[in-house]
Amino acid sequence: MAKDLKQTVFLPKTDFPMRAGLPKKEPEILAMWNDMGFFDELRARRQGHEKFILHDGPPYANGNLHIGHALNKILKDLINRFQSAIGKDANYVPGWDCHGLPIEWKIEEQYRKKKRNKDEVPIVEFRNECRDFASHWVDVQSEEFQRLGVMGNWADPYLTMAYSSEAVIAREIGKFLMNGSLFRGSKPVMWSAVEKTALAEAEIEYFDRTSTTIYARFPVKSSPMAELDGAQIIIWTTTPWTMPGNRATAYGEEINYGLYHVDAVAEDSLAKVGDRLVFADDLADSIAEACGISAMTRSNDVPVEVFKDTILKHPLNGQGYDHDVPMLPADYVTTDQGTGIVHIAPGHGAEDYVLGIAHGVPVPETVAADGRLMDHLPHFAGMSALKDNPAIADKLAELGALLGRGQVTHSYPHSWRSHAPLIFRNTPQWFISMESHGLRDTALKALSETVFYPPVGQSRLTSMIAGRPDWCISRQRAWGVPIPVFVHKASGEPLRDQAVIDRVVEAFEKEGADAWFASPPERFLGDQYDASEYEQVTDIVDVWFDSGSTHAFLLEGNNDMSWPADMYLEGSDQHRGWFHSSLLESCGTRGRAPYDSVLTHGFVLDEQGRKMSKSLGNTVTPQDVIKENGADILRIWVANSDYYDDLRIGKEILQRQVDHYRRLRNTFRYLLGALDGFSDDERIAVADMPSLDRWVLHRLTEVDATIRKAIAGHDYHQVFTSLHHFCNSDLSAFYFDIRKDTLYCADPASVERRACRTVMDEVFNCLVPWLAPILCFTAEEAWQTRYPNPKESVHFGVWRDLPADWVDENLGLRWMRVRDARLVVTGAIEKLRADGVVKSSLQAHPTLYAPAAVIEAFDGLDAADIFITSSASLKQATPPADARLAEDDETIGVTVALAEGHKCQRCWKILPEVDDAEDAMCQRCDDVVSTMGDAAAE
């Protein structure tokens, strides 16, 4: 009776589908996690474990997520999940930055569309609209982050606009007020006349802009050099509107200057024959050309020592600008362009300000908040600094102040929000001093004690802190936490009284920062002070102060968290943003950084390395990738990238991640299929296992050590690469391949098959949890397929410590030799298959020629099994002339003959013991099948 032999082969069986269908499957898994109260349950299971706090840098709540957000949050999630997997209590509380100009700007845009004037809307009403806008986007982004598989306390995130947060931010400002490092100063700040506010460095973009340029005449008033009597010093500037604010000029001590007589001029020139002018020799030709001077004579050297005691008149002297203009040495003056002499308006430039202060030069206020020149300025009152630039130049020319004029296109600062050009404007602002209480030194020391990944971040942030000016924290806007300070009108001194601050904090806690605007000042000042004697500050605090204080309102004094954080992680642009402001805030109030380590990642570019933009049409959105491929593909992309550098993404790159994914999924699927029906009764002791199976256990210990080390160094790329290599090379292409025959055909009760299934069980129980932090959805799907339980998750487990008796270094070395030899054999058989000599490796009988060390490595092993042939020979000898040699070792070679015998119809091995009957079987298969027959008969 012919048996259906196919029925007797133990083919793998599993419900885990080959096709992932992630876009549909992932939301089902999210729903399951939701039902089991995933995050609370995980926290409960880690209670009492060492904490790991990755403090979330708050994204801004004003739009859908882009691919950069996805990178950022997935990377954070990888870290949190790996830390949780090795046993830590990783309490991740996501947060949002809710105050600030971009949201105000959106609301104002809506007003403009409705033809509403913002200045007529009560401030509390305006703030409420901003609050609603931020709330909406917090909800949208929260959904989108969760869809990426990011785990955390989404039910209770932190918001900078929460009343409790606003109260803490006010309390933190109070600390700087009380210790004396908060002061009101007058300084030029980058100012947007459109938004009517000072901007931070991070809010500025540079674009090309064409400006009117002028060469202006400064008559010499007095000088120790007699030849300068009646001469004019010439300066060049790209900002004619700063001329009313001029209070000095600067020269370079290394530059050679000369006195020039104008002999002839072009027709339309502003220069006159007989003019006697001073400028740098290097620039004489370019000045002559630009100002239409057709002939001039150099009459004298003008030594720089002379300048020190030379006093100039303003170009508009006698017309309302009659102050003296000193000449000051400055090492930043060059002869790259201009005249080698620089005009100094201390209210309109950082360098000008510093130079002016150092020499006791006054800092006038000349430009109002709306960017117009102030009323006290003769000839220019009411003119717009930027728009009326040519008109201002016209006026200067008309008044005889100019030698020449022109235009220049240069890189110019603009508001990143309104794209309006900015000006440096001298305004009263609130500053935190870098020096008065040693903030700079404290911050630099804190940086030296912080670990940076990658290390270059340390020097980057250090040089920024070392060179930065005082921290300007005031903004003349409405949507934010007010600087809760009262200034004594008579003395100009801020009121420093902790009781007042405490009343403010208490009010904010209950009613939010709106209380500052909605309450009479008496509420905060109490009975002790006369409100009429105090000015209530209405500036709000820079949003970087808000986010710089998140450590104070989320981490500190919170039993669920810890302070300082183990890690801050953001894009490398946050060296000047969040890492920076958090460091200053914490060092100024607590004397150290709020973090032990800082990790930075790069930016996301397209496949060609270009920035993504709507106009290039190369934008990849996380929403699209999820719809097309699933979040696990994006997660692989992050884990598989060098995230310290900029990352690229596009169709081809995503396809590569899909390929990686497929191999990992197939590994899960193969294990699940092979383990069908596996029970503990089948388990076998390590000591009783064949060498190959013990080698796999040894490999598990090696992979375990490698990935734990990589996690300690936050090298998740290494984690992914090691696991992918293990699945692909060690399992699929080697162990699974060799053990296929055992698994499909061997007696289920045999030591070989039991050992193989025991090992596969161990592999599954290691591999799925190892990959779970990366493939958070697919690992859960595989886990639930094997251990279905709606109350359990693969993510709840802590990675086990692998048994010490799995480690066997000698076995590792031995199998390295065997695998090297096997490569030569499979290469030779592959050649025959390509040539059509054999169809399957089971038709081949290879003979391996190798030195003793290699042949001995095969001691006790069935070489044919390892080569996946029906038979094989090993010879300790030099390979014959017709052998195929190992690529880098001529002492190892292979010849291949055809296997002798007939094909077993069950296992397809060709063996001498098999006859040529239609359903002939080898001895092993015959035994297995008859045992099955007996079992069926029983």
Ligand SMILES: [Zn+2]
């Ligand atoms: Zn057989």
